[in-house]
Amino acid sequence: MTTTTAQVLQAHAVTRVFRGRSAAVHALRGVSLGVAPGELLVVRGPSGSGKTTLxxxxxxxxxxxxxxxxxxxxxxxxxxxxxxxxxxxxRLGYVFQSFGLIPVLSAAENVEVPLRLLEVPVAERDERVRRALETVGLAGHAHQRPAELSGGQQQRVGIARALVAEPDVLLADEPTGQLDSRTAAVVSDLVRDLTHRRGLAAVITTHDPVLMERADRVVDLVDGELHG
Structure with missing residues (x-):
């Protein structure tokens, strides 16, 4: 599912060069892409191809x-x-492969972090956190800490945290990389459904064929160059 709405996030002829002691590393080479609201764009490529840099x-x-x-x-x-x-x-929400949760905080407190940074009033903050956890199917786990949750549940907390500030764009780096295939499918379905339902412009890097199947569009990044 895609929309005809103008692209909300665009890259035009982007390069990224890291200067080393002996040589320059060209992580991105003239990358151009765009993603529209309601579109799930998957960027696939081998390790070291520049996906995280992108x-x-x-x-x-x-x-x-x-x-x-x-x-x-x-x-x-x-x-x-x-x-x-x-x-x-x-305007930007992030989901990380390593979940990126703060161990001493509960699920609700982890989701709440972006709203605290935005100084959202307490009552509104509590309601938005409640809705975010409900959206990802974790309403009953609000008070549990990351160590008390499965990998899939932790990643869903990460998704709730990424979306609680109601961003326009979702960026996710190998969001199913640490999950078993069954849990990865559940998380992939959730990402796809949220992207379409909320009209997010989503850019996801992955090696996961299940997540690629959920994509509206798949492009390849090889040695810093984009194909497709």
Whole structure:
């Protein structure tokens, strides 16, 4: 399922070069892509192909060496760091392969973190956290800490945290990489359904064929170059 709405996240001829002591590493080579609201775009490629670097550049965690990244009508790659940070907190949601949860916090408290950073009032914060956990099927696990949850449940907490601030864009780096095949299928279905239902522009890196099957579009990243 895709929409005809204009692309909300775009990369134009993006390169990323890391300077080493002996040689430069070209992690991205002229990458151009775009993703529209309601579209699940999967980027596949072998380890070391530049997938994580691409997500970091798309999400404003890193800046391209050359080229442009646009979030709506804002050139993310040219903004001051404080403006980039504000956009990351409000318009971009991240899901990490390693779950990225804070061990001493409960599921609800982990989901709440982005709203605390945005200084959302307590009553609204509690309601949004409740809804987010309900959306990912974890309403009954709000008070459990990560160590008390399965891998799939932890990843669903991570998805709830990524979406609680109601972003326009979802970026996920190998979100099923640490899950067994059955749990990976459940998480893949959840990501697809949330993308379509909420009209998210989602960019997911993965090796997982199950997640690729759920995608609206699949492109290949090989040695920093995009194909497809």
């Amino acid at each position: 997500l970091n550049v798309l999400g404003g965690l890193d800046r391209p060496t050359t080229g442009r990244v646009l979030l709506g009508d804002r050139e993310l790659s040219a903004l001051p760091e404080d403006e980039v940070l504000a956009l990351r907190r409000t």
